[in-house]
Amino acid sequence: AQKVTQAQTEISVVEKEDVTLDCVYETRDTTYYLFWYKQPPSGELVFLIRRNSFDEQNEISGRYSWNFQKSTSSFNFTITASQVVDSAVYFCALSDLKTSGSRLTFGEGTQLTVNP
Amino acid sequence: AAGVIQSPRHLIKEKRETATLKCYPIPRHDTVYWYQQGPGQDPQFLISFYEKMQSDKGSIPDRFSAQQFSDYHSELNMSSLELGDSALYFCASSSTDRGDTEAFFGQGTRLTVV
Numbered sequence: 001a002q003k004v005t006q007a008q009t010e011i012s013v014v015e016k017e018d019v020t021l022d023c024v025y026e027t028r029d030t031t032y033y034l035f036w037y038k039q040p041p042s043g044e045l046v047f048l049i050r051r052n053s054f055d056e057q058n059e060i061s062g063r064y065s066w067n068f069q070k071s072t073s074s075f076n077f078t079i080t081a082s083q084v085v086d087s088a089v090y091f092c093a094l095s096d097l098k099t100s101g102s103r104l105t106f107g108e109g110t111q112l113t114v115n116p
Numbered sequence: 117a118a119g120v121i122q123s124p125r126h127l128i129k130e131k132r133e134t135a136t137l138k139c140y141p142i143p144r145h146d147t148v149y150w151y152q153q154g155p156g157q158d159p160q161f162l163i164s165f166y167e168k169m170q171s172d173k174g175s176i177p178d179r180f181s182a183q184q185f186s187d188y189h190s191e192l193n194m195s196s197l198e199l200g201d202s203a204l205y206f207c208a209s210s211s212t213d214r215g216d217t218e219a220f221f222g223q224g225t226r227l228t229v230v
Contacts, residue, residue: 033218037221043204043223043224043226044221044223044224045159045206045221045224047218047220047221050218091158091159095219102210103149103161103164103172103174104149104151104159104161104208104219105161106158106159106160107158108157108158109158
């Protein structure tokens with residue numbers, strides 16, 4: 001069975017601070033995908049990144065960066081110089097690889113509040 | 117670019133009524149997924165369809181049923197609604213060409229049962 005754990009339920013920071021959201025996963029599959037989604041107060045799920053289990057290179061996209069460490073089953077997400085618009089719930093998710101489509105298993109989410 | 121379309125966006129029903137949620141996937145996507153997100157919770161997988169056949173089943177109540185039609189749109193039918201069915205229902209679609217498993221989500225249907 002797959003499981004995703006986001007131990008941080010809520011994080012509150014002041015604008016311009018850096019913040020890291022933790023994600024730890026469990027799976028028996030040797031190949032899988034990891035995702036991060038952002039859910040602003042409006043409710044939609046905004047895709048941020050997908051990472052293949054074969055690719056452990058860290059990735060940076062603007063103020064966002066991701067640290068994938070297979071040895072510790074972690075896929076952490078860092079926002080640099082946070083902004084008020086970053087306030088949202090962030091979900092880490094895991095899927096296996098199937099030819100007929102793959103369900104996502106989500107973590108419980110981290111509510112990030114960035115205060116001005 | 118076309119996205120996943122869900123209708124209606126908001127729905128209010130009374131207990132024991134029936135609701136039908138619709139999902140129109142991205143063109144040429146062959147897989148549709150349904151998720152339920154209760155208040156303050158993470159999305160939970162309900163069911164998926166690949167090429168109009170059920171491909172996977174999660175924690176979907178027996179009161180719910182779903183299908184994918186020949187034009188690839190999907191409908192989630194919910195009967196004997198309960199207060200606990202109040203949630204945000206997401207549809208997502210993906211294309212399995214070349215093993216692509218990225219699911220694109222619709223904006224969701226917010227169902228309120230009163």
